[in-house]
Protein backbone atom coordinates (compact mmCIF):
# COMPACT_ATOMS: atom_id res chain seq x y z
CA UNK A 1 0.00 0.00 0.00
CA UNK A 2 2.77 2.41 1.00
CA UNK A 3 4.74 1.65 -2.15
CA UNK A 4 1.72 2.25 -4.35
CA UNK A 5 1.13 5.73 -2.89
CA UNK A 6 4.83 6.45 -3.32
CA UNK A 7 4.88 5.41 -6.98
CA UNK A 8 1.63 7.25 -7.80
CA UNK A 9 2.98 10.40 -6.11
CA UNK A 10 6.32 10.25 -7.93
CA UNK A 11 4.71 9.74 -11.33
CA UNK A 12 2.00 12.37 -10.89
CA UNK A 13 4.36 15.04 -9.51
CA UNK A 14 6.88 14.48 -12.31
CA UNK A 15 4.09 14.69 -14.91
CA UNK A 16 2.76 17.83 -13.22
CA UNK A 17 6.29 19.28 -13.44
CA UNK A 18 6.45 18.55 -17.18
CA UNK A 19 3.08 20.24 -17.76
CA UNK A 20 3.98 23.27 -15.62
CA UNK A 21 7.31 23.41 -17.48
CA UNK A 22 5.40 23.61 -20.75
CA UNK A 23 3.43 26.59 -19.38
CA UNK A 24 6.67 28.12 -18.04
CA UNK A 25 7.93 28.23 -21.63
CA UNK A 26 4.99 30.47 -22.50
CA UNK A 27 5.86 32.75 -19.56
CA UNK A 28 9.58 32.85 -20.50
CA UNK A 29 8.69 33.95 -24.02
CA UNK A 30 5.84 36.35 -23.24
CA UNK A 31 6.60 38.08 -19.89
CA UNK A 32 9.64 40.06 -21.19
CA UNK A 33 7.54 41.05 -24.23
CA UNK A 34 4.72 42.27 -21.97
CA UNK A 35 2.28 39.86 -23.63
CA UNK A 36 -0.59 38.10 -21.90
CA UNK A 37 0.38 34.63 -20.69
CA UNK A 38 -3.18 33.38 -21.30
CA UNK A 39 -4.21 34.73 -24.73
CA UNK A 40 -3.73 33.96 -27.54
CA UNK A 41 -3.17 30.19 -27.50
CA UNK A 42 0.33 28.88 -28.24
CA UNK A 43 1.50 29.50 -31.77
CA UNK A 44 4.70 29.11 -33.77
CA UNK A 45 6.77 32.32 -33.35
CA UNK A 46 7.79 32.10 -37.04
CA UNK A 47 4.66 31.23 -39.07
CA UNK A 48 2.12 32.11 -36.34
CA UNK A 49 0.17 28.87 -36.94
CA UNK A 50 -1.67 27.62 -33.86
CA UNK A 51 -0.03 24.68 -32.06
CA UNK A 52 -2.48 21.77 -31.81
CA UNK A 53 -2.85 20.01 -28.44
CA UNK A 54 -1.26 16.80 -29.75
CA UNK A 55 1.79 18.85 -30.81
CA UNK A 56 1.97 20.43 -27.38
CA UNK A 57 2.75 17.37 -25.23
CA UNK A 58 5.77 18.10 -23.01
CA UNK A 59 9.04 16.49 -24.24
CA UNK A 60 7.21 13.94 -26.42
CA UNK A 61 6.04 16.38 -29.12
CA UNK A 62 9.52 17.87 -29.47
CA UNK A 63 10.94 14.40 -30.09
CA UNK A 64 8.14 13.32 -32.48
CA UNK A 65 8.39 16.58 -34.47
CA UNK A 66 12.21 16.26 -34.45
CA UNK A 67 12.40 19.79 -33.01
CA UNK A 68 10.62 21.47 -35.93
CA UNK A 69 7.29 23.28 -36.40
CA UNK A 70 4.74 20.94 -38.08
CA UNK A 71 3.61 23.72 -40.41
CA UNK A 72 6.69 25.71 -41.49
CA UNK A 73 9.42 23.26 -40.39
CA UNK A 74 11.40 26.04 -38.68
CA UNK A 75 13.51 24.93 -35.75
CA UNK A 76 11.98 24.95 -32.26
CA UNK A 77 14.44 26.14 -29.60
CA UNK A 78 16.00 23.38 -27.48
CA UNK A 79 14.99 25.62 -24.57
CA UNK A 80 11.42 24.26 -24.73
CA UNK A 81 12.13 20.60 -23.90
CA UNK A 82 14.93 21.71 -21.56
CA UNK A 83 12.61 23.82 -19.39
CA UNK A 84 10.04 20.99 -19.33
CA UNK A 85 12.64 18.41 -18.37
CA UNK A 86 14.23 20.62 -15.69
CA UNK A 87 10.85 21.46 -14.12
CA UNK A 88 9.82 17.78 -14.08
CA UNK A 89 13.16 16.77 -12.56
CA UNK A 90 12.97 19.55 -9.95
CA UNK A 91 9.47 18.46 -8.87
CA UNK A 92 10.70 14.88 -8.57
CA UNK A 93 13.74 15.75 -6.42
CA UNK A 94 11.69 18.09 -4.17
CA UNK A 95 9.20 15.26 -3.59
CA UNK A 96 11.99 12.78 -2.84
CA UNK A 97 13.48 15.20 -0.26
CA UNK A 98 10.32 16.59 1.37
CA UNK A 99 7.69 13.89 0.73
CA UNK A 100 3.97 14.59 0.70
CA UNK A 101 4.08 17.83 2.70
CA UNK A 102 3.19 21.50 2.64
CA UNK A 103 6.90 22.19 2.03
CA UNK A 104 6.78 20.22 -1.23
CA UNK A 105 3.77 22.22 -2.37
CA UNK A 106 5.40 25.59 -1.57
CA UNK A 107 8.77 24.61 -3.01
CA UNK A 108 7.42 23.35 -6.34
CA UNK A 109 5.64 26.70 -6.81
CA UNK A 110 8.80 28.59 -5.82
CA UNK A 111 11.03 26.49 -8.07
CA UNK A 112 8.73 27.00 -11.07
CA UNK A 113 8.93 30.78 -10.60
CA UNK A 114 12.73 30.55 -10.26
CA UNK A 115 13.13 28.48 -13.44
CA UNK A 116 11.10 31.09 -15.36
CA UNK A 117 13.26 33.90 -13.91
CA UNK A 118 16.52 32.07 -14.69
CA UNK A 119 15.65 31.54 -18.35
CA UNK A 120 14.33 35.09 -18.86
CA UNK A 121 17.59 36.38 -17.35
CA UNK A 122 19.62 34.07 -19.62
CA UNK A 123 17.76 35.28 -22.72
CA UNK A 124 17.21 38.96 -22.00
CA UNK A 125 19.44 39.88 -19.02
CA UNK A 126 16.45 41.08 -17.01
CA UNK A 127 14.72 39.73 -13.93
CA UNK A 128 11.04 40.70 -14.20
CA UNK A 129 9.60 42.57 -11.20
CA UNK A 130 6.19 41.02 -11.94
CA UNK A 131 7.56 37.76 -10.53
CA UNK A 132 10.15 38.82 -7.92
CA UNK A 133 8.16 41.55 -6.11
CA UNK A 134 4.98 39.49 -5.54
CA UNK A 135 7.35 36.61 -4.71
CA UNK A 136 8.85 38.54 -1.78
CA UNK A 137 5.38 39.32 -0.40
CA UNK A 138 4.00 35.79 -0.92
CA UNK A 139 7.06 34.23 0.73
CA UNK A 140 6.69 36.54 3.72
CA UNK A 141 2.92 36.01 4.14
CA UNK A 142 3.33 32.22 3.83
CA UNK A 143 5.79 32.23 6.73
CA UNK A 144 2.87 33.01 9.08
CA UNK A 145 1.01 29.86 8.02
CA UNK A 146 3.65 27.18 7.50
CA UNK A 147 5.39 25.27 10.29
CA UNK A 148 8.91 25.10 8.87
CA UNK A 149 9.84 28.82 8.75
CA UNK A 150 9.04 31.68 11.15
CA UNK A 151 8.17 35.18 9.96
CA UNK A 152 11.31 36.50 11.69
CA UNK A 153 13.41 34.06 9.68
CA UNK A 154 11.59 35.15 6.53
CA UNK A 155 12.25 38.88 7.17
CA UNK A 156 15.90 38.13 7.96
CA UNK A 157 16.05 36.14 4.71
CA UNK A 158 14.73 39.14 2.73
CA UNK A 159 17.15 41.60 4.39
CA UNK A 160 20.22 39.33 4.34
CA UNK A 161 19.57 38.10 0.77
CA UNK A 162 18.92 41.53 -0.73
CA UNK A 163 21.62 43.12 1.46
CA UNK A 164 24.43 40.76 0.43
CA UNK A 165 23.81 41.44 -3.29
CA UNK A 166 23.45 45.18 -2.65
CA UNK A 167 26.78 45.42 -0.80
CA UNK A 168 28.68 43.23 -3.26
CA UNK A 169 27.08 45.08 -6.18
CA UNK A 170 28.18 48.46 -4.76
CA UNK A 171 31.69 47.11 -4.20
CA UNK A 172 31.79 45.76 -7.76
CA UNK A 173 30.53 49.05 -9.23
CA UNK A 174 33.20 50.99 -7.32
CA UNK A 175 35.96 48.72 -8.65
CA UNK A 176 34.80 48.25 -12.25
CA UNK A 177 33.12 51.65 -12.71
CA UNK A 178 29.99 50.01 -14.13
CA UNK A 179 26.97 48.24 -12.71
CA UNK A 180 28.18 44.83 -11.51
CA UNK A 181 24.86 43.48 -10.30
CA UNK A 182 21.43 44.84 -11.09
CA UNK A 183 18.46 45.69 -8.90
CA UNK A 184 16.82 42.57 -10.36
CA UNK A 185 19.40 40.39 -8.61
CA UNK A 186 18.70 42.15 -5.29
CA UNK A 187 14.95 41.50 -5.56
CA UNK A 188 15.53 37.91 -6.65
CA UNK A 189 17.79 37.22 -3.64
CA UNK A 190 15.23 38.90 -1.34
CA UNK A 191 12.47 36.69 -2.79
CA UNK A 192 14.43 33.47 -2.25
CA UNK A 193 15.32 34.70 1.25
CA UNK A 194 11.63 35.26 2.04
CA UNK A 195 10.87 31.61 1.24
CA UNK A 196 14.00 29.92 2.61
CA UNK A 197 15.16 32.10 5.54
CA UNK A 198 18.54 33.62 6.34
CA UNK A 199 20.63 30.46 6.65
CA UNK A 200 19.56 28.97 3.33
CA UNK A 201 19.85 32.26 1.42
CA UNK A 202 23.45 32.67 2.61
CA UNK A 203 24.30 29.15 1.37
CA UNK A 204 22.38 29.78 -1.89
CA UNK A 205 24.27 33.00 -2.64
CA UNK A 206 27.63 31.51 -1.67
CA UNK A 207 27.04 28.62 -4.08
CA UNK A 208 25.74 31.07 -6.70
CA UNK A 209 28.91 33.20 -6.54
CA UNK A 210 31.12 30.13 -6.61
CA UNK A 211 29.34 28.55 -9.62
CA UNK A 212 29.07 31.93 -11.40
CA UNK A 213 32.81 32.57 -11.02
CA UNK A 214 33.60 29.03 -12.15
CA UNK A 215 31.35 29.36 -15.22
CA UNK A 216 32.83 32.79 -15.99
CA UNK A 217 36.38 31.43 -15.92
CA UNK A 218 35.44 28.46 -18.13
CA UNK A 219 33.52 30.65 -20.64
CA UNK A 220 36.38 33.17 -20.91
CA UNK A 221 39.12 30.53 -21.13
CA UNK A 222 37.23 28.65 -23.84
CA UNK A 223 36.79 31.99 -25.70
CA UNK A 224 32.98 31.66 -25.74
CA UNK A 225 32.73 34.93 -23.82
CA UNK A 226 35.06 37.91 -23.56
CA UNK A 227 36.12 39.54 -20.30
CA UNK A 228 33.87 42.55 -20.85
CA UNK A 229 30.81 40.47 -21.81
CA UNK A 230 27.85 40.46 -19.45
CA UNK A 231 27.17 37.10 -17.84
CA UNK A 232 23.77 37.17 -16.08
CA UNK A 233 24.02 36.31 -12.41
CA UNK A 234 20.35 35.40 -11.82
CA UNK A 235 20.64 31.84 -13.18
CA UNK A 236 23.50 31.15 -10.75
CA UNK A 237 21.54 32.47 -7.76
CA UNK A 238 18.71 30.15 -8.83
CA UNK A 239 21.07 27.20 -9.28
CA UNK A 240 22.60 27.87 -5.85
CA UNK A 241 19.16 27.99 -4.25
CA UNK A 242 18.12 24.71 -5.92
CA UNK A 243 21.22 22.93 -4.58
CA UNK A 244 20.43 24.40 -1.14
CA UNK A 245 16.78 23.36 -1.40
CA UNK A 246 17.80 19.79 -2.28
CA UNK A 247 20.79 19.31 0.03
CA UNK A 248 20.83 22.30 2.44
CA UNK A 249 20.73 20.32 5.68
CA UNK A 250 23.54 18.05 4.47
CA UNK A 251 25.64 21.10 3.53
CA UNK A 252 25.10 22.69 6.97
CA UNK A 253 25.97 19.47 8.82
CA UNK A 254 29.04 18.96 6.65
CA UNK A 255 30.14 22.56 7.28
CA UNK A 256 29.69 22.18 11.03
CA UNK A 257 31.93 19.13 10.83
CA UNK A 258 29.54 16.26 11.54
Ligand SMILES: [Zn+2]
Pocket residue numbers: 044045046047048049069070071072073074
Ligand atom coordinates in the same frame (compact mmCIF):
# COMPACT_ATOMS: atom_id res chain seq x y z
ZN1 LIG B 1 5.87 27.45 -37.82
